[in-house]
Amino acid sequence: YISMKERTPEIIKKAMASLDEHQSNFTKLHGQVKKAYSLLNDLLQQLKSDDWFQAPWLYAECYMYRRIHEALMLSSPISDFDVFKDLKCQSFLDSQEPIIILCNYLQELKRKIETLSENKLQEEFFKLLQISLWGNKCDLSLSGGRSSAQFATPMAVVAELESFILVNHMDSIWSVLIMRKKNQENISTRVDFILDNSGFELYTDLVLADFLLSANLASEIYFHGKSIPWFVSDTSEKDLMWLIYQLKTAHTNCMSRCGSIWEEFFLNHKWNYRDNMFWTLPHEYSAMSQVAPDLYADLQKSNLIIFKGDLNYRKLLGDRKWTFTVPFHEALNGFHPAPLCSIRTIKAEIQVGLEPGQGERIAISEPTWMNTGKYGIFQFDGPLS
Numbered sequence: 001y002i003s004m005k006e007r008t009p010e011i012i013k014k015a016m017a018s019l020d021e022h023q024s025n026f027t028k029l030h031g032q033v034k035k036a037y038s039l040l041n042d043l044l045q046q047l048k049s050d051d052w053f054q055a056p057w058l059y060a061e062c063y064m065y066r067r068i069h070e071a072l073m074l075s076s077p078i079s080d081f082d083v084f085k086d087l088k089c090q091s092f093l094d095s096q097e098p099i100i101i102l103c104n105y106l107q108e109l110k111r112k113i114e115t116l117s118e119n120k121l122q123e124e125f126f127k128l129l130q131i132s133l134w135g136n137k138c139d140l141s142l143s144g145g146r147s148s149a150q151f152a153t154p155m156a157v158v159a160e161l162e163s164f165i166l167v168n169h170m171d172s173i174w175s176v177l178i179m180r181k182k183n184q185e186n187i188s189t190r191v192d193f194i195l196d197n198s199g200f201e202l203y204t205d206l207v208l209a210d211f212l213l214s215a216n217l218a219s220e221i222y223f224h225g226k227s228i229p230w231f232v233s234d235t236s237e238k239d240l241m242w243l244i245y246q247l248k249t250a251h252t253n254c255m256s257r258c259g260s261i262w263e264e265f266f267l268n269h270k271w272n273y274r275d276n277m278f279w280t281l282p283h284e285y286s287a288m289s290q291v292a293p294d295l296y297a298d299l300q301k302s303n304l305i306i307f308k309g310d311l312n313y314r315k316l317l318g319d320r321k322w323t324f325t326v327p328f329h330e331a332l333n334g335f336h337p338a339p340l341c342s343i344r345t346i347k348a349e350i351q352v353g354l355e356p357g358q359g360e361r362i363a364i365s366e367p368t369w370m371n372t373g374k375y376g377i378f379q380f381d382g383p384l385s
């Protein structure tokens with residue numbers, strides 16, 4: 001209710017404000033373009049109707065982002081304009097400091113990676129996994145488009161926030177990768193990232209992906225993004241390429257090196273970008289094999305699929321009000337294309353795989369604990385090899 005009542009109107013207003021800001025540019029290029037603005041205004045009025053509050057939340061939310069997209073599609077010649085682009089760029093620019101720190105850390109780590117013992121490698125992997133987890137605090141849809149707090153020193157937060165991890169299957173994720181690395185018969189290991197937010201979160205995912213290649217824990221990575229602007233801050237191909245370009249052209253040495261290396265990864269197909277309409281439809285993932293058989297078949301080729309963020313978790317579990325103690329495997333409702341894990345900070349009232357009483361105990365002192373992104377999970381499903 002709060003999400004539909006308060007956040008969505010704010011998000012549409014932000015989209016309209018962005019059109020407003022670019023209006024003089026549009027006019028210079030194409031003459032007057034008013035249609036998108038007026039369509040978004042109509043949508044804002046319609047949001048007051050009861051229908052929006054009676055439809056299933058996931059459906060209504062996805063539908064709203066599709067209607068925003070529709071408003072632009074109907075407004076040629078600015079159909080391609082991303083009304084959330086400026087917000088996404090700003091959130092990246094706001095996190096320069098932790099990005100530089102993490103960048104230096106990664107480069108130092110890569111320099112000595114060959115010499116690390118297995119234990120040390122695992123320790124570093126866990127650290128980068130946790131940075132990628134807490135990076136998920138930084139979405140712009142929960143905050144109604146306001147740039148959310150990043151961390152001054154990403155490495156320090158790992159220790160600080162560890163006690164807020166409610167389900168921790170990092171061991172299983174490690175096992176999948178290290179067992180494949182040790183088995184000489186495995187010539188390749190494919191890891192898929194189902195991306196969530198661009199900006200700082202995306203940066204932490206790319207750092208993790210770079211580590212996986214450099215440590216020979218993976219040989220190819222597939223990043224799956226969104227084909228239309230989605231939930232304000234979700235990553236599109238343009239966002240990903242923009243981020244890499246920003247790094248490459250940065251004045252800080254470590255950032256520009258990082259940008260060049262990552263661009264190279266894409267050029268030689270160690271890193272690959274994919275998108276699919278399915279990610280911007282309201283379907284739960286148990287429907288994927290029916291609705292998007294090609295995508296399902298593609299994911300079956302993966303050795304590990306990492307689902308980032310809250311929305312992916314809701315879709316993995318069909319956005320149902322599960323009892324907290326239901327096993328993750330069961331709640332996936334038949335969706336098992338390959339070993340998979342969810343890395344997510346909890347922002348919506350849905351969670352499985354908890355110990356009896358675990359959620360209830362937190363709720364006593366923090367009634368809104370499921371809406372804040374304060375808690376996180378690493379939840380794994382699948383055979384270990």
Ligand SMILES: O=P(O)(O)OC[C@H]1O[C@](O)(CO)[C@@H](O)[C@@H]1O
Pocket residue numbers: 003007061136139140141142196197231308309310311312314347348
């Ligand atoms: O970027 P994330 O982690 O998927 O979070 C987005 C979350 O924000 C919300 O849009 C808040 O209403 C949720 O629907 C969604 O789960």
Ligand SMILES: [Mn+2]
Pocket residue numbers: 139141196197231233234309311
């Ligand atoms: Mn998101």
